[in-house]
Amino acid sequence: MSDPNLEDPAAARARRGRNYLLAGALLAFVIVVFIVTIAKLAANVAQPPV
Amino acid sequence: MTDQAVTMAIPLPVAGWRDYLALLKPRVMSLVVFTALTGLVCARAPMNPALAAVAVLCIAVGAGGAGAINMAWDADIDALMRRTRSRPVPGGRVRAGDALALGMTLSLFSVGLMGVAINPVAAAWLAFTIVFYAIVYTLWLKRRTPQNIVIGGLAGALPPLVGWAAASGATPLNAWLMVAIIFVWTPPHFWALSLYISGDYAKAGVPMLPVVKGPAATRRQIFAYSLVLAPLGVAPAFTGLGGRAYLAVAILGGAGMIALAIRLLFSVAGDPDPAAAPGATGLYDVRLDLKPARDLFAFSLLYLFALFAALLVEHLPGVPGGAW
Numbered sequence: 001m002s003d004p005n006l007e008d009p010a011a012a013r014a015r016r017g018r019n020y021l022l023a024g025a026l027l028a029f030v031i032v033v034f035i036v037t038i039a040k041l042a043a044n045v046a047q048p049p050v
Numbered sequence: 051m052t053d054q055a056v057t058m059a060i061p062l063p064v065a066g067w068r069d070y071l072a073l074l075k076p077r078v079m080s081l082v083v084f085t086a087l088t089g090l091v092c093a094r095a096p097m098n099p100a101l102a103a104v105a106v107l108c109i110a111v112g113a114g115g116a117g118a119i120n121m122a123w124d125a126d127i128d129a130l131m132r133r134t135r136s137r138p139v140p141g142g143r144v145r146a147g148d149a150l151a152l153g154m155t156l157s158l159f160s161v162g163l164m165g166v167a168i169n170p171v172a173a174a175w176l177a178f179t180i181v182f183y184a185i186v187y188t189l190w191l192k193r194r195t196p197q198n199i200v201i202g203g204l205a206g207a208l209p210p211l212v213g214w215a216a217a218s219g220a221t222p223l224n225a226w227l228m229v230a231i232i233f234v235w236t237p238p239h240f241w242a243l244s245l246y247i248s249g250d251y252a253k254a255g256v257p258m259l260p261v262v263k264g265p266a267a268t269r270r271q272i273f274a275y276s277l278v279l280a281p282l283g284v285a286p287a288f289t290g291l292g293g294r295a296y297l298a299v300a301i302l303g304g305a306g307m308i309a310l311a312i313r314l315l316f317s318v319a320g321d322p323d324p325a326a327a328p329g330a331t332g333l334y335d336v337r338l339d340l341k342p343a344r345d346l347f348a349f350s351l352l353y354l355f356a357l358f359a360a361l362l363v364e365h366l367p368g369v370p371g372g373a374w
Contacts, residue, residue, distance in 0.1 A: 032167075036104055
């Protein structure tokens with residue numbers, strides 16, 4: 001009798017794919033925040049607020 | 051074996067990352083991104099390229115979020131239509147609640163990032179667009195009135211305005227002219243499609259114009275909207291937005307739209323098929339001769355793409371005769 005708690009290989013593969021997608025999205029978010037910060041800082045350096 | 055045992059023995063479909071990507075309606079998203087990018091470039095406002103990319107990303111993610119919310123709330127009618135029944139939610143691969151959560155998260159993320167990184171005007175218009183599509187169109191208009199895509203088309207028309215606002219923080223007349231073109235383009239485009247899949251809409255109880263008013267009235271409406279669309283498409287050439295290349299594209303494209311609309315007007319596209327088997331005939335059975343509707347649907351896509359591509363090219367830095 002198979003273990004009812006054991007995840008189906010297809011389900012495990014799909015879950016892994018979703019996790020990679022989530023990790024990629026989080027990484028992309030970090031990169032975007034970094035880029036926005038640098039871009040805003042650069043603009044302030046070029047034209048300092050009075 | 052009992053029914054219950056059979057049900058339990060069938061493994062549930064597994065959602066992969068492609069299903070979550072499909073929730074974002076990537077094809078719709080690509081058109082949204084293209085028109086928004088055109089608006090952003092046409093604003094002629096100096097903008098850090100990285101921030102411009104972030105603005106486009108926000109618009110893309112916002113469109114995706116709205117698409118996911120739409121799929122979550124439309125799952126019941128999507129399951130009844132051939133065109134949409136294999137989508138992740140009606141297909142049983144993604145729960146409606148999960149699609150809704152994804153859509154809301156992405157929508158909030160996109161609006162928040164647009165507000166923080168770009169400007170509050172663009173964020174406000176992005177939020178309005180998402181709410182209009184996800185709530186006003188999906189929950190209210192789509193199931194209640196044959197004017198659903200006329201009014202709801204505003205959501206699909208606003209991306210150039212959001213792009214323009216992202217670049218300049220303003221929404222001048224030319225930005226609204228781009229909105230108006232997509233707004234008037236939407237009804238003939240979707241009604242042409244609905245002429246050859248009206249049976250599906252009828253089954254799902256969606257009151258599309260061919261279902262409620264019939265195919266002849268729909269063909270007349272498509273013609274009327276095309277008559278308005280053609281001169282409206284030319285208008286940017288006289289407001290300083292489009293140049294000579296745009297004018298040529300708009301005149302040729304507008305003439306094509308009107309020609310195809312006239313052909314459709316005098317066709318029988320969408321009419322009940324008298325040759326159908328007894329019992330199968332009815333208001334929602336359509337003739338096989340649907341080419342005029344299909345041609346107009348396909349050409350309208352090309353027409354809109356050509357108009358915005360012409361504007362985009364004319365406003366790119368370094369293009370001879372361009373605005374930069």
